[in-house]
Amino acid sequence: MTETKSTLPKTNAGPWQRRPFHRQYLMRQANDLFDFFEAASINPKGGFFELDDEGFPLNEENSTRQIHVTCRMIHCAVIGSLLGRPGSDEIVDHGMQYLWHHHRDTKNGGYVWSLDDNGVVDGLKQAYGHAFVLLAGSSAKLVGHPLADQLIEDITQVINSRFWDEAAGAVREEFDTDWSPISSYRGQNSNMHLTEALMAAYEATGKEDYLRKAERIAQRIIRDNAVPLGHRVAEHFDENWGLDKSYKHENEMFRPSGTTPGHWLEWARLLYQLWVLGRKQHGWMTDAARNLFRTSIDLGWDNVHGGFFYTLDWNDQPAMREKLWWPVAEAIGAAAYISAYDHDDYFQTWYRKLWDFAENHVIDHDRGGWLSELKEDLTPASNLFVGKPDLYHALQACLIPLYPATGSLTQAIIEADHTERPVR
Template sequence: MLKAASTPTEETSLQQENGQAPKPWRNRPYHRLWLTGQARTLFDTFQFASVNPLGGFYELDDDGQPIKDENGSGTRNLHATSRLIFSFCVAKALGHPGADEVIDHGMDYLWSGHRDPENGGYFWGVGDDGPVDPSKQAYGHAFVLLAAASAKRVGHPDADRLLADIVPLLKERFWEERHGAVAEEFTANWQPLGAPYRGQNSNMHLTEALMAGYEATGDETLLRMAESIADLLIRRITGANDWRLPEHFNENWELDLAYKGSEMFRPAGSTPGHWLEWSRLLAQLWVAGSRRHDWMMEAASTLFHNAVRDGWDPEYGGFFYTVGFDGRPLNTEKMWWPACEGIGAAAFLHDLTGDAFFEDWYQRIWNFTTAHVLERPNGRWIPQIDRELEVNTSLFSGQPDIYHSLQACLIPLFPAKGSLLDCALAEANAG
């Protein structure tokens, strides 16, 4: 089995030694066309294969075909529905034909399929005959806000209705002012679900969604909520933990180092992919907050450096799925999404700082991804490979929704001035 290259870009190093300053990849015309082509393949695949005529979206198999149950349909999960809406709002901003129909389809199903008309909130999993998993998850509700805010930015007629529903719901049902973050999960009628648990993942994605909500509405309380979550999870908790991001907590936001839940969504240890995701979100939050909080950029850089130090496999390349709090790998599988988040973070941070370290890692991660994650010739993103870079399906299979991979392709095309959608719309409206 081929191992990953040990150096990011020998070409760049040689040119720097000779006093030259090569353009970053994302500023080179060919690379920009290549990125656009990858994004177009993602849009085309999901636009024509994922739309379920009974409402919502199909998951796709390895060949890009709908995964159906015995009734010819399948369960629709709240985060996947919402993330496809967001993705095709970006598609619309870019001028991708047919994006409107996908947005309409998803927005209709969020309201008529996922929404609980009796108790309020949004069911996590829904089938043809109603809820399959009626729980109310902060993770899923964060993506509903992202979908609503994105739909408003592209002028969808139902966006204000959805925003008017989801924003008060998040504030009244999930937000815990004493902690400055959200609770995790409830039953359909809003009773606590299971043992008391607080998680960083749902709060991280809510930070992203709150920034989108702020961009869409100008409501500064949403920005302050995002800053509050970042302050709790990153400045205070992660900063006190040698800058290794903890994932799992009790109801008082005390670390639960022994916790082990779902290996897919709540694995033991820490997830370097989330360090990378936070590094970009912190930099974006710093920009959104008028660059008031200098600690955010320092933390963003530190998280990125630590992620590539602890999380990158020095022998085979790629990011380990989880590491312990001593920095040693726990789950050595490599998923597609940490590579995506590393690409986006490296591009964003290089644009803000000009530090060649981030450009080198941008190139290194793309080189690894094209060699081992992007399947040719169909452009499928392989969701999971093992340590020695063989395809594995212990946690993920088929074709994952395009939320992570799309952002890896498109974030590098824009300056680090806001969210992907905000930058796409700014370019569309320029001149």
Template sequence: MTEKPGNPDACGHWLEDPAHRAFLVRDAHRALDFFDASPRAAGGFHTLDNAGRPLPSALQELHTTTRLVHSYALAQIAGRDDRAGIVDRGMDYLWHAHRDRRFGGYVWSLDGEGVADGTKLAYGHVFVLLAAASAKLAGHPDADRLLADISEVLDRRFWDDSAGLFRDEFTRDWQPFSTYRGMNANMHGAEALLAAHEATGEGEYLSRARRILDFFIAGQAALHGWRIPEHYDADWRPDHGYCGNPMFRPAGTTPGHSFEMARLHLQCWDQSQRPGAEAPAQARALVETALADAWDCDRGGLAYTLHLDGSVDIGTRFWWPVTEAIGALAALIKLDGQAADEAWYRRMWQFADRCLIDHEAGGWFPEAGAEDRHASGQFTGKPDIYHALQADLFPLVRGLSRPARALADLSPLADPQPG
């Protein structure tokens, strides 16, 4: 029988409802149990099918390695032992396999024969920074060397100080091969910089995160009806006609990213001692616009991409925009929760419970398809734990920033799974 994500009759906020909090802890434990099967004997990690069996591909992409390290480090901080040794294995694989000892930096993908794609992408490199910061917060002995190395690479190769943003891509030997600039790598860059500031206290990380968020929110979203253009040219002007990789660089604007940016904006504002009064209203505008544009009123769930006027382009209902809406709504509720925030928060979890969470095997299906059954269009199996685990853990803590330290104080995963 499907377990319910909270008590529908609970007064106040589900964030304080014991039944909902127990549901979050259960879901996190079951996802971690599922992804414990990820380690590959020869090094690196398997991608898992829906039953938790390894898929046959030997391809190992940088964002997969780093997100597993980050996720299991967070879980370890929250009190759950890393029984599969994923943080240790991932840190070793990042240093000895992904790290390019010839040219520096970190290669995008590996297979059983070595480097499959040596391209140097900001998107992958900022996740190395996130993994290093989370590993440091978890007390991993190799975190400092990884943090120092990736910080130097990002600073020397990717950071455009005149713009206050990360450049996107180079060949393996650091030759520029495009003038593309993107929001996605910078958004995750802000996420990683905030984690690095939490781990080290170094102000430059926080300053750079603030510059990135200011550009895309006050500088772009405010000029585009609180929708954020995804793609830019070499001079950081929006490129509205760009269409690239359908997973990482789809055309138009992506409402799931609006939710992520709203949460990160509030995190950065809080971590910066709440300067000014604009951030809460800006974050709310991003969230409310994305909800109004993307929610599927007939079936539930959120459209993947939109045109710049807010009309739906790709209506596929992936899991990750729902998890990011949960995180953003939880942040708004903690700050100055309104009745609509609570209603939307519950609606997201009810949809996830009905259509996305695998109550038998654990983890989340990546897509809700016809008749709300899971579908396998863009993805095969369950691609990662990262988005869903954060949706479970971040609502459990009281504050808006420094989530790792808050999870360490709370230790919600330390006890056996409830109920």
């Protein structure tokens, strides 16, 4: 794409990430998020609650536990443990026990989407959920959890035998409980999160096959599709990986129509991370990442009110005009990661602008956590999300800028612990 010059002012000094005050601010925000989510999220009957805006459990009497919520909390608790936050290891164990003994389908294999106190609520086998199982197991291995190795072995076998399509270099999307096919749909979101998980598994185990699969997915989703589409990430495909611009699904939260600028930002960071882990051999990844970031700003950012529109149509016009918390968080992480290698003022200027927006509009200073959804005019809303869904996106936005861009956040924390402390 043709790069446009930023109209934002030049940065007035070095990157914020190097400044002691900003680093203290980031760690304080991370700790506030831990304080809001960790203790309140623990369901004594197993798994984790989702929280309302005040930080109280939703549907406390018999809450539904979705697999991505279970796995993300495990991953975040591992981060807490690596940082040295007391109580984190018990949360890791609480989640791992529920994941292994309840989400895992001992009859048919694989992992069910959701359960409540009475058992399985939704037994579908989703690639999206299985990606997070691999992330949870890979993260748990870093803190020596006793179930981690067998979980990694099990989920790897399931992904390889049930989901992975070797010819396509990506995964199939979904199956019924007994593994009978339920659709020919192929989606980028599950593949994106599997790329994240495969990199974590590679770092945790050293097995190259995980890295090779991540690289193949990136080629399928980004190099083969997003780059020719002007660095717009297509979400929906048919069985043969033909682009489906007309796709509509009843669940607009997980499978929104059109394009989702937040995913372009998520891919921008993941591509840089993949480039680093791949020994910096694939130069196309960094070029694509920078252009994905710029395109998300050019097309997805609301120049009137601020914030990223949730979705755009294929004419690049806002379709769902809500502003969610997670694209802002992903943009912060991407800007920080790219800035570590590309010293163009554009990325550092946007890093600051994004934190300004988060501080003034998204962080809930009165009650804790980050507001999950804003209307176009930035007033709070609950059209797509109820309460404060998870810790994962916001926590990583706070911590990624504090650590070297040498791989995943968890590995960077481990490496920094052996060299120098990230916060003084």
